[in-house]
Amino acid sequence: MISILKPGKDPALPSSYGPVSLLDTIGKLLKGLNVVSERGMMREERFGFRPRHSTYLYLARLVERITWNVGEKRLTGAVFLNVAKAFDTVWIDGILYTQKFRNFPSFIVHTISSYLRGQTFEASFQKATSSRRGMRAGVAQGGLISLVPFSLYVNNMPSPSHHVELALHVDDTAIIASSRRPVLLVSYLES
Numbered sequence: 345m346i347s348i349l350k351p352g353k354d355p356a357l358p359s360s361y362g363p364v365s366l367l368d369t370i371g372k373l374l375k376g377l378n379v380v381s382e383r384g385m386m387r388e389e390r391f392g393f394r395p396r397h398s399t400y401l402y403l404a405r406l407v408e409r410i411t412w413n414v415g416e417k418r419l420t421g422a423v424f425l426n427v428a429k430a431f432d433t434v435w436i437d438g439i440l441y442t443q444k445f446r447n448f449p450s451f452i453v454h455t456i457s458s459y460l461r462g463q464t465f466e467a468s469f470q471k472a473t474s475s476r477r478g479m480r481a482g483v484a485q486g487g488l489i490s491l492v493p494f495s496l497y498v499n500n501m502p503s504p505s506h507h508v509e510l511a512l513h514v515d516d517t518a519i520i521a522s523s524r525r526p527v528l529l530v531s532y533l534e535s
Contacts, residue, residue: 389510390495402513406520409509413522421529423519430515431494432482436460439493456493507532 353360406422413420427433439460443453463479483493494514504510504519507528511518521532 390499390512402511402518405509405511406518409520409522418522418524419526419529421521421523421533423533425517425519427515427517430498431484434483434494434497435481436483436493439496442496460493505532505535508535 348361349355350360410420440453440457443456460483463482463484464476465479466476467474498512498515501510501512501517507521507523509520511520519533521529523529523532
């Protein structure tokens with residue numbers, strides 16, 4: 345993170361400077377390239393952070409499915425999952441292998457690799473601070489560039505049967521099934 349003087353501001357005042365993160369700039373570049381979507385690595389069920397798949401469409405898909413089932417006199421069942429510490433569990437070597445296997449441009453593989461490898465963390469509580477430690481897995485939640493490797497990571501989720509639909513948004517997963525018979529509905533959701 346670096347601070348850059350805002351145009352026309354007094355350099356003697358701290359409020360005249362704005363923070364700039366180079367990683368977020370790279371993240372915006374990668375987001376603009378839409379490399380993951382272009383290579384067919386983003387599932388249709390994934391919503392948010394991509395064109396024509398907004399967060400609102402995630403909710404609309406759920407409502408549409410339930411409304412259609414009511415009109416057809418079908419039962420709707422759903423399981424909603426929120427993966428705890430999802431960003432912390434991303435398998436870094438697996439993400440890099442996936443990029444190489446899918447023939448991503450080398451500059452993107454190197455950029456994401458340099459972002460993911462060599463990260464460290466430390467924890468603070470009141471006046472105590474832990475020693476700095478290396479991260480073996482995970483991506484920083486909230487960083488724009490983090491969405492690319494995280495999306496690649498969760499993209500390997502198994503595909504559902506023809507009775508079940510998925511709706512994925514960041515670390516939230518909705519598994520939706522429908523049937524006229526409750527026993528089948530439960531069976532679809534369990535599978």
